[in-house]
Amino acid sequence: MLLNILKNRRVLFFGGKGGVGKTTLASATAAGLAQQGRRILVVSTDPAHNLGHLWEREIGAKPVSLMAGLDGIELDPGSTVDEHLKTVENSLRKLMPERLHKEVKRHLEQAREAPGMVEAALLERIAVTLETGLAHYDTVIFDTAPTGHTTRLLELPELMAAWTDGLLKNRERSGNFTRALGQFKAVDADNDVASNLFEDEPTRDHEMRAVLMRRQDRFRKLREILTDGETTAFMIVLTAERLPVLETIELCQRLHDLQVSVGGLIVNRRSPRGESALLDQRAKNEDEHLAKLIKALQPKVPEIKQIPLSANEIIGGQELVHFSSAYLG
Ligand SMILES: Nc1ncnc2c1ncn2[C@@H]1O[C@H](COP(=O)(O)OP(=O)(O)O)[C@@H](O)[C@H]1O
Ligand SMILES: [Mg+2]
Incomplete structure (x- = not known):
């Protein structure tokens, strides 16, 4: 039952095409669960950041109280990259000899523009947010x-773990290399340049390894949480129209490949019948699109929950709680 999944999973993702109602449903679910006495954290990872608009207040990287029992965070990719690079720079500064510090800075400035940088930084923030979120809240909900x-982001923990693995192996090799050079150094004991260069090498190696191991550990844990169907469910939000339906079919397949459990499909903004010829026609078209969706997903069709088109805009805590009662009870 969708209801059980929304109530029992500690980590919920709301994903789907732009404009279908992800932010509204993530927020309404968060508000409804908070109303029932849970401690909820809702986290937006969408650069468009409509969470703040929906709750009519500024939301940033630190939790902001949205209503009793509910806090919100917006992870901003831009400032996430800045923070990430600052942390990397600080650890590199500690690890590198001082004469290389300028070089480190220059290198990191270039790294800011590197492909994948924003995603990697965002992923690290998500991992940290989820870890602390699970320690302080009953449920963490991602908009x-x-x-x-989103699928790209879900693929990343594995890629990043493999990448860090590679780096660690390289460090091991360079560790051996350093030892080999160390013997050389012993021979050339009174050469100042050589001794300066190698002096801190074992400590640096050790610390670099520790930094990489921590990261790898973090990505492993994230991947574990994402693929644990008892803990995490991915809710796909869509409208019953051609493009959202096509995206939903693809997204189901990707999530299946990534071993992320699909908690259910939420078909939002269903047109009412018997109001007008226009809406009747829309409702009929929607039925056809849904029939196609169900056929394409056979034999494993996730549970489907339909949400009616609402006459008014859904904004603020009270309206969100009310909106969620249609499917949370
Ligand atoms: N069931 C609904 N009835 C009417 N309007 C809705 C409904 N669900 C969402 N909306 C509206 O649709 C727009 C897009 O919703 P939003 O949650 O921001 O989508 P997304 O986060 O997927 O881009 C918003 O203006 C929202 O108020
Ligand atoms: Mg949104």
Whole structure:
């Protein structure tokens, strides 16, 4: 039951095409669960950041109280990259001899523009936010970016773990290399340049290894949480129209490949019948799109929950709680 999944999973993702209602449903679910006495953290990873608009207040990188029992965070990719690079710079500064510090800074300035940088930084923030979120809240709810961004992000923990693995292996090799050079150094004991260069090498190696191991550990844990179907569920939000339906079919497949459990499909903004010829026609078209969706997902069709088109805009805590009662009870 969708209801059980929303109530029982500690980590919920809301994903889907842009504009279908992810932010609204993530927020309404968060508000409804908070109303029932849970401690909830809602996290937006969408650069568009509509969470703040929906709650009519500024939300940033630190938790902001949205209502009793509910806090919100917006992870901003730009400032996340800045923070990330600052942390990397600080640890590199500690690890590198002082004469290389300028070089480190220059290198990191270039890294800011490197492909994948924003994603890597965002992923690290997500991992940290989830870890601390689970320690302080009953449920952590992610309002994610449109489909493409999100699946890419879900693929990353594995890629990053493999990448850090590679780096660690390289460090091991260079450790051996250092030892080999160390013997050389012993021979050339009174050469100042050589001794300065090698002096801190074992400590630096050790610390660098520790930094990489921590990161790898963090990504492993994130991947574990994401693929644990008892803990995490991914809710796909869509409208019953051609493009959202096509994206939903693809997203289901990607999530399946990534071993992330699909908690259910939420078909939002269903047109009412018997109001007008226009809406009747829309409702009929929607039925056809949904039939196609169900056929395409056979034999494993996730549970489907339909949410009616609401006459008014859904803004603020009270309206969100009310909106959520339609599916949370
Ligand atoms: N069931 C609904 N009935 C009417 N309007 C809705 C409904 N669900 C969402 N909306 C509206 O649709 C727009 C897009 O919703 P939003 O949650 O921001 O989508 P997303 O986060 O997927 O881009 C918003 O203006 C929101 O108020
Ligand atoms: Mg949104």
